[in-house]
Amino acid sequence: MNLFVTLLRRETTALFVSPIAWAVIAVFLLLMGYTFTMNLFIAKTASLTHIFFQAAALLVLIVPILTMRQFAEERRGGTLELLLTAPVPEHAVVLAKFGAAWIVTLVMIGLTGVYAIVLGIWGTPDWGPVYAGYVGLVALSAALVSLGVMVSALTSNQIVAAMVTLGLFTLMWMVDTLATLLPAGIDNVLIGVSLLAHVTPFATGALYTSDFGFFIVLTLAGLFFATRALGRR
């Protein structure tokens, strides 16, 4: 546990020392703030449903930038060799990398809580969907960060890691649109792996264990394969 905390502290510090985390948080909040303002003052709706959909879509675009360096940079700089020849189990390294990048995404998501507070002050929002939306974003971000860390563990090139992760996320986001072209049976499989299909219930205020399960399975699978990728030397 102490070992994990030591690694997590270093990883989190490394992310916040680099300008990437700050740039990502700033751009995310800028775009979210723009949408919230338009939603509130032009559409005049006291709801965060649009905000949650946009936040989810932005996470799909932004998480690859956060996770691309996690292992790729260590591999390129040789520090991975230093880390993995110390008496440290691979899974502790993976969990620390995952934890650090997830903390950054949680900070981003947490800061959008200001919008909920503003809604609460100036209007009477239905709080159920607001809570559900945030739970959904937290679950989605865990799955995305885990998959991003997994891809980063497979390459020493940050750009390759970012592009492969982005491609994977985009495909998983919109794969359900392909379902309409496929025969019954197969279409359900594609809908079952679609990020959008599992985010939508959360964003609209519905909590299903199947959606939770989906994101938990993705998160665990990403961490498992990242650990396997590190062990494959």
Place this chain on the structure above:
Amino acid sequence: MSFPEAGAPAAPAFSLPAPVVQARGLVKWYGRRKAVDRVSFDVMPGEVVGLLGPNGSGKSTILRMLTGYLAPTDGIATIDGCDVLTDSLEARRRVGYVPEDVPLYPQMRVHEFLAFMARLRGVAAPGVAQAVDDVVDRLRLGSVRALTISKLSRGFRQRVAIAQALLGEPKLVILDEPTNGLDPRQIIELRGVIRGIAERHAVLVTSHILAEIERTAQRALILLDGRLLGQYVIGSGEPLEDVFLRMTEAEGPGAA
């Protein structure tokens, strides 16, 4: 006074210390290329052993297998009795390793980096500061301990890398091409540092430079194309250069 029972094995008159490193038949394939071919050797406590060979002879691959970074395709290696494959964490606890390109975290301060590595190497929290002070003193890093690593010269970076390898008092310290990129003064200083390390640890050092092995090691293991051609006790008569040429030329003209 008691006597051993009849048939009991007689107690040895003296016992040799167990080797820190035991490598037996190490093999490593990279795809279709055999990088290391049935290499066996021992390193005894307090000994400085040099792995000598041209670039691509398998030196770094052997070190990486001993540190647990690479899994051998075949063969066994133990560090202080711990198998590097099946008891990897315990084996790694007994090794301090300085990779060839001296990889460090450039944004960290020297003392932060050393404290981080001390914790990773299992130094208990109350002892971390003392362990860092100890290696800072041993490697004479006092003047740079508060600086960020990115601001250090190559020589100081090398010392920081060695310092982290000494944390946790490993049985074996492995240095991969430690003189690479150093100026002559730094190389001379480093030789002194290696001699100092050898007072408390076994040392395995690689180089493709004959003079470096001759000056720092007590025994040289000569490698070519992944094979161990032989070993030579430094200072036992014939110059190392002659031994190296004889061994490598026996493998065919232009082999080295």
